[in-house]
Amino acid sequence: ISMNFGHTDDTGFVETNNYKRLNLSVGGRAELSNNLTFDSSFNFTSTDRKTPPASIGFGSNPSGPSLFANVLYTPRSVDLFGMPFENPLDNSAVYYRSGNDIVNPRWTLKNALDTETVRRFFGRSSLSFKANDWLKLGYRATLDSYTQTQVRKINKGGDQVPGGQMTTSNRLNTIWSHLFSADINTSITDEISMSSQLGLTSSRETRDFSFMSSSEQFIYGLLTHGNFEEHDSGSSTFESNILGAYFSATFDYNGYLFLNVQGRNDWFSSLQPDNRSIFYPATSLSFIPSEAFASIKASGVIDYMKVRLGYGSSAGFPGVYSTVVGLGSSTNVFINPSDASVLNTLSISNRLGNLDLKPELIEELEFGLELQLFDRRLGVDLSIYDKVSSDLILTSKQLDPATGYTVTATNIAEVSNKGVELGLNLVPVKWNDLRWDINTQFTKNKNIVESLGGDSEQEVIAGYTNLGNFAIPGESYGVIQGNSIERDGNGNYVVGDDGNYLTNTDLSIIADPNPDWTATVTNGISYKNLRFNMQWEYVKGGDMYSITAAALLSRGLTKDTEFDRTQGFILPGVKQNGEVNDLVIAATDYGFVNSGFYIDEQAVYDATNIRLREVSLTYDFPQSLLDATPFGRASISFVGENMFFKAINFPKYLNFDPEVNSLGVGNGSGFDYLTGPTAKKYGVNLVLTF
Numbered sequence: 164i165s166m167n168f169g170h171t172d173d174t175g176f177v178e179t180n181n182y183k184r185l186n187l188s189v190g191g192r193a194e195l196s197n198n199l200t201f202d203s204s205f206n207f208t209s210t211d212r213k214t215p216p217a218s219i220g221f222g223s224n225p226s227g228p229s230l231f232a233n234v235l236y237t238p239r240s241v242d243l244f245g246m247p248f249e250n251p252l253d254n255s256a257v258y259y260r261s262g263n264d265i266v267n268p269r270w271t272l273k274n275a276l277d278t279e280t281v282r283r284f285f286g287r288s289s290l291s292f293k294a295n296d297w298l299k300l301g302y303r304a305t306l307d308s309y310t311q312t313q314v315r316k317i318n319k320g321g322d323q324v325p326g327g328q329m330t331t332s333n334r335l336n337t338i339w340s341h342l343f344s345a346d347i348n349t350s351i352t353d354e355i356s357m358s359s360q361l362g363l364t365s366s367r368e369t370r371d372f373s374f375m376s377s378s379e380q381f382i383y384g385l386l387t388h389g390n391f392e393e394h395d396s397g398s399s400t401f402e403s404n405i406l407g408a409y410f411s412a413t414f415d416y417n418g419y420l421f422l423n424v425q426g427r428n429d430w431f432s433s434l435q436p437d438n439r440s441i442f443y444p445a446t447s448l449s450f451i452p453s454e455a456f457a458s459i460k461a462s463g464v465i466d467y468m469k470v471r472l473g474y475g476s477s478a479g480f481p482g483v484y485s486t487v488v489g490l491g492s493s494t495n496v497f498i499n500p501s502d503a504s505v506l507n508t509l510s511i512s513n514r515l516g517n518l519d520l521k522p523e524l525i526e527e528l529e530f531g532l533e534l535q536l537f538d539r540r541l542g543v544d545l546s547i548y549d550k551v552s553s554d555l556i557l558t559s560k561q562l563d564p565a566t567g568y569t570v571t572a573t574n575i576a577e578v579s580n581k582g583v584e585l586g587l588n589l590v591p592v593k594w595n596d597l598r599w600d601i602n603t604q605f606t607k608n609k610n611i612v613e614s615l616g617g618d619s620e621q622e623v624i625a626g627y628t629n630l631g632n633f634a635i636p637g638e639s640y641g642v643i644q645g646n647s648i649e650r651d652g653n654g655n656y657v658v659g660d661d662g663n664y665l666t667n668t669d670l671s672i673i674a675d676p677n678p679d680w681t682a683t684v685t686n687g688i689s690y691k692n693l694r695f696n697m698q699w700e701y702v703k704g705g706d707m708y709s710i711t712a713a714a715l716l717s718r719g720l721t722k723d724t725e726f727d728r729t730q731g732f733i734l735p736g737v738k739q740n741g742e743v744n745d746l747v748i749a750a751t752d753y754g755f756v757n758s759g760f761y762i763d764e765q766a767v768y769d770a771t772n773i774r775l776r777e778v779s780l781t782y783d784f785p786q787s788l789l790d791a792t793p794f795g796r797a798s799i800s801f802v803g804e805n806m807f808f809k810a811i812n813f814p815k816y817l818n819f820d821p822e823v824n825s826l827g828v829g830n831g832s833g834f835d836y837l838t839g840p841t842a843k844k845y846g847v848n849l850v851l852t853f
């Protein structure tokens with residue numbers, strides 16, 4: 164029997180930002196006398212998060228409540244904490260601007276809050292029966308269920324949501340999984356053995372979602388749905404099943420040559436019958452020369468050597484109900500003022516179902532090399548791969564509204580990923596109780612959109628249709644398109660009659676958010692009961708569109724703009740007649756007009772950065788101190804995260820961290836919309852085992 168308990172309390176650098184997590188897991192195993200073995204484990208996690216809202220901003224008042232957007236472009240001359248932030252008569256926001264058209268961030272901190280509560284349960288129970296020396300039968304049941312409640316509360320009185328707002332949403336996701344398996348382990352000859360498994364799987368997922376959004380608050384400070392005048396609500400339910408059958412067999416020749424063959428077939432319920440099934444195989448061959456030839460180990464240089472070559476494939480499935488056209492029902496859509504009669508509607512979804520939709524297929528060819536050298540003081544792990552994802556599903560392909568629909572899901576994309584991963588492990592010091600380990604990881608990947616099916620030149624995958632991440636054949640997946648500086652036939656920037664750059668409003672590629680390569684170096688030093696670890700990371704390349712940089716530079720809020728503002732400026736480029744530009748502009752135009760507010764390309768920066776990801780110091784209590792306690796092991800760690808970072812090619816005094824991402828979880832990357840800075844974290848971990 165085993166039991167684990169964990170508690171995390173993470174307080175942010177603003178008053179209403181807090182994250183708490185409680186984790187409890189219990190497991191047990193029983194071997195019965197009748198060749199039956201029972202194994203079970205349960206895990207419960209409770210998380211509670213509070214945070215001020217951080218809506219995206221474009222350098223002026225954001226579309227929704229945003230604490231950081233309104234802080235970052237507040238003039239440095241404004242004493243934020245030396246002035247009132249609310250009207251004492253009605254509690255509305257007040258700020259330094261006439262009309263209060265920008266909300267005081269201190270008012271936002273007091274009157275707007277996002278909360279999230281998640282309760283997750285994961286349980287697994289298995290029963291196995293050893294029929295004989297070569298056959299074992301097994302059954303496993305798994306339950307993964309979580310509830311999520313999200314609440315946004317905003318009092319009335321702010322310019323962004325004048326009447327106030329309260330929104331609640333509830334999700335219940337449940338996945339039941341079953342596995343029936345047969346393990347066969349036998350010797351075919353004296354030199355060849357086989358271990359294999361046959362299995363049948365089933366997975367059923369249900370998702371229930373409901374929400375209510377209320378506006379026009381009646382009494383300030385009372386944040387309940389009943390205290391709002393206008394209400395909107397909705398709900399949805401999703402169900403899907405995946406059935407699977409698989410086999411896997413590994414053949415071992417004398418412990419140094421291994422052949423693995425696998426295959427799996429899945430059937431997905433939310434596709435049409437002719438397209439529900441997909442088979443995806445895999446095979447690999449590995450050879451361990453250090454076991455095959457005794458002379459290799461005898462050399463004293465190579466302790467272990469393994470070469471591997473493998474082919475693998477996997478499948479991806481679309482969202483449920485993507486093949487059908489849904490219907491939406493709404494009540495009380497219109498009330499007739501003459502007789503108070505109501506109109507209810509039944510409408511067709513704007514999403515066109517695709518009957519020909521089928522699963523995605525991802526195939527990968529990989530070569531690998533593993534080495535342990537010099538009494539395992541130096542280790543090498545090399546992987547070179549070539550992955551092709553075909554029939555990729557574009558979940559929201561844009562359609563001409565004249566068709567009666569606006570989006571559909573379709574298999575049109577093919578994306579390739581070619582890359583290398585190299586791991587190096589070095590032990591430069593190993594003396595008595597002192598040991599120093601250096602682990603490094605180098606990764607380089609190039610992903611290219613090979614095709615969009617021939618009927619599309621480009622598709623937006625995240626962001627906006629005029630500024631977002633796009634899939635374009637021949638380009639890296641997720642390149643950023645937006646407007647750019649007008650150029651002449653020779654590639655020179657073109658300046659208008661006012662001395663400022665002209666804007667090319669046609670969409671063009673202005674950035675690639677994918678890094679050229681990344682590297683991680685971890686140092687670990689241990690001496691007796693003390694362990695010190697330090698992890699550095701370096702990201703080379705990758706672009707970022709940053710409104711934070713554009714706003715601070717354009718408004719003169721960073722020391723990078725501390726230049727002589729009385730002088731005139733001439734932008735490099737040519738005038739519309741082709742002559743070299745000689746038009747002089749004032750500092751206002753130079754800074755405000757040409758720092759990214761008006762032309763998207765000017766808000767793009769190289770996101771190369773270096774950071775100290777984590778530092779930790781751990782002390783393991785000696786066993787002599789624990790003998791009289793119920794604890795089997797005890798340790799305490801002092802941890803710091805994100806302790807240092809430097810975005811090398813951003814303006815020096817911005818102190819900008821390219822790890823911010825304003826597009827959330829998904830395919831979007833390389834965008835910063837004034838959503839706030841990252842944070843350093845300090846913590847203490849106490850580990851006790853029984």
